[in-house]
Amino acid sequence: MKRLTCVLVLVMSCLCLFATHRPVVALVLSGGGARGFAHIPIIEELERRGIVPDMVIGASMGALVGALYASGYTSHDMYALIDDTDFMNAVFNLSQPAEKVLDRAYDSIGDPNFSIDFTEGGIGRTDALLDDSKVNLILHESLSRVEDIGSFDDLAIPFRCVGTDFRSGEGIVFSSGSLYDALRASMSMPFVFPVVQLEDGRYVVDGGVYDNLPIELARSMGADIVIAVDVNESIRQAAEDEETFETLSGALTQYLVLVGQIRSVEQYDDADYVIVPDTSRIGVVAFNDIDAILECGRAFVEDNRQLFDDIQARLEEAGCGDRPAPRPYSSFPVSTIEGFDFDEDLERFEDLFERLYTGAAYDGDVIRDIDRRLGMIRRMTNKSTVNYRLEDGIVRVAGRDYVEPSTSLQLGLKGGIHSYTDFRGRDFHIALDPDFSLSLDMWFGDLRLTPSLVIGQMNTLSLDGFLLVARSWALEVGLEGAFGGMSALSDRVYLDRYPTRDWKASGSLGLVYFSGISHRLDLTFTYDFHYLGRVQSSAHVPSSRRDIWPERIVHHPHLTLSYRLDGTHLESVQETGLSVQCALSVGWDGDFTYSMRGDIDSSIRLSASHSSFLDAGLSLFSSRGPYELLSSYMVDTFGRISSDFIYADMSYRYYFFPRRNGLYIFAGVFGEALSDDGVSTSGRVDDTMVPFATLDSFEAGLVAGLGFLTDFGDIFARVHVSYTGRVSFTIEVQ
DSSP states (O other): OHHHHHHHHHHHHHHHHHHHOOOOEEEEEOOOGGGGGGHHHHHHHHHHTTOOOSEEEEETHHHHHHHHHHTTOOHHHHHHHHHHOOHHHHHSOBOOOOOOSOOOTTOSSOOOSEEEEEETTEEOSSSBSBOOHHHHHHHHHHTTTTTTOEEGGGSSSOEEEEEEETTTOOEEEEOEEOHHHHHHHHTOOTBTSOOEEOTTSOEEEOHHHHOSSOHHHHHHTTOSEEEEEOSSHHHHHHTTSGGGGSSHHHHHHHHHHHHHHHHHHHTGGGOSEEEOOOOTTOOTTOGGGHHHHHHHHHHHHHHTHHHHHHHHHHHHHTTOTTOOOOOOGGGSOOOBOOEEEEOGGGGGGHHHHHHHHTTOBSSHHHHHHHHHHHHHHHHHTTEEEEEEEEETTEEEEEEEEOOOOSEEEEEEEEEEEEEEEETTTTEEEEEEOOEEEEEEEEEETTEEEEEEEEESSEEEEEEEEEEEEETTEEEEEEEEEEEEOOBTTSSSSOSSOOOOOEEEEEEEEEEEEEETTTEEEEEEEEEEEEEEOOGGGSTTSOGGGTTSOOOEEEEEEEEEEEEEEEOTTTSOTTSOEEEEEEEEEEEESSSEEEEEEEEEEEEEEOOTTSOEEEEEEEEEEEEOSOTTBGGGSEEOTTSOEESEEEEEEEEEEEESSTTSSEEEEEEEEEEEEEOOOOOOSSSOSOSOOSTTTTOOEEEEEEEEEEEEEETTEEEEEEEEEETTSEEEEEEEEO
């Protein structure tokens, strides 16, 4: 009898345990690029009904939204994050070209607006079209309290995300370690963002490549009830309408959907509920229209109240309705930085970061400052990426090198349109001086050959050879031929000057010293041969000036010492920076000649928001070169040429979108002094050889403008107004 009683008690105990077992609920979120934001209104509706999952699993963009939710973010917290973040600018951040050896001061080609690199392995020196640095910063800032969590089971809700082994194609499930690494790997769309390399050497790309809706993973982890949200299926269904993929963007969207959607649909039967918002009109990269994406999620909730009623009723019946709300993100402690661990080739910077940040809270301004300084180091060391993560209190920093190029093609545009008005003299002039450049860098070991073409007022074809003879020393040889306006009477600025058809041949030999990509010193011997054509051959010359310019030949050997400091590449254009260029040249054209030139530009950040800056600049020029050549003169703010010229300005610059490319305004004051004697056709402007001895004209006034900063260059409109009644208006690309 006692034995029977024990058996009955044991059976009843087991039945009670079984009866009180609460089903495990999993929320599975699909990838889908920008469409992944449609997950948030679904989460909002689950929150409103008190439905809290026991685990959250995501892929790609679903991993990001899922990680935020699992870390204690509410839907309203996520809405606030979206409002404070420019995802469009963060995502569409073009990969930065590798820094080359700094161009010499006053280089005629200048920095390219666009470049394409060719290597032995293919096209490009990186594995991605876009730079992930701004996306990485979003991840670090938004999840800083849990980045060092260790086990993902210790989040507010246990979390998993998937990645794809780029070598084998196998799936990788992230359950512990660096939450930053896990999310960054799961979101790494191939060819778009750089591939993530884990500590064990594996290369990982977007989890959506392997499994974009990991329902089977949820089941394998013990989920009894699976709620899956797929933001892609509506696009596949809408593809029955041919108009959806007759465009290039539509075809690309359909391709990206098909890559992972077949496997996703095959898993539908394993889910208890499949939620499919209508995102058929939303592109995978539509980060500029997040409001419309959120509305897709809200529309599904509004149109499917009964579905959510059924989910709520089932979970309450199963005893899942009493699960407490997740621990809020703000309740997680802020981590403290205990030290740094840099890659071997970056170790020289480790002490600096140790001194600055050890003991600091890993949050907010500290993360942004670390990120900014590492961005500087990335450019200084010429790395394609420099990433970091917090692990056991240590900030671990790793960098990746660019692939060595064999050929690099560069396209450039600078200059623009200028108008000059003298209200006292009632004169108005317009000048158009854009220069288009095309150059090709070809590397043969330590030898770089650069053929280049510049099309503008002066059309130039050149070939430069740059030979590294030691770590910081090089020899440079150049040959150049040019045709166009080189005469001091040419139409560079259209102020009492006329079109000329001049020829030039030039050869140079130089010794170069450079320090990284910040400093460059050149000593160059150059021999210029100019043939200046007859101006009277142009119909633009009035009959009264037919003899203004006879044919003449100018030989001009000269020796030039030049220096360039580029501090602006260390910071973005919206940061503090300093750049210096200067050159001193002495030569002979029958008489002694010289030319000296210097330019200093600096920028100081005035606000912590990176929106306000103070800019200052100083330009000096004095020349006693061949008086026939425009290169012996400086063109001033109002279109006049001068052999002596001083210009200074100071202005305030304000960005409407701090830390991002986009619109900005500037305003300030300027002053200039110059020699305004014009250009003589019979002798030099002034016989004195004393620099700046001929200054006799002065201007001062206000300068203001509007600009737009892009990854391809700076486009701006600027107006100068002088107290003398002169006004200039410029639209230019730099």
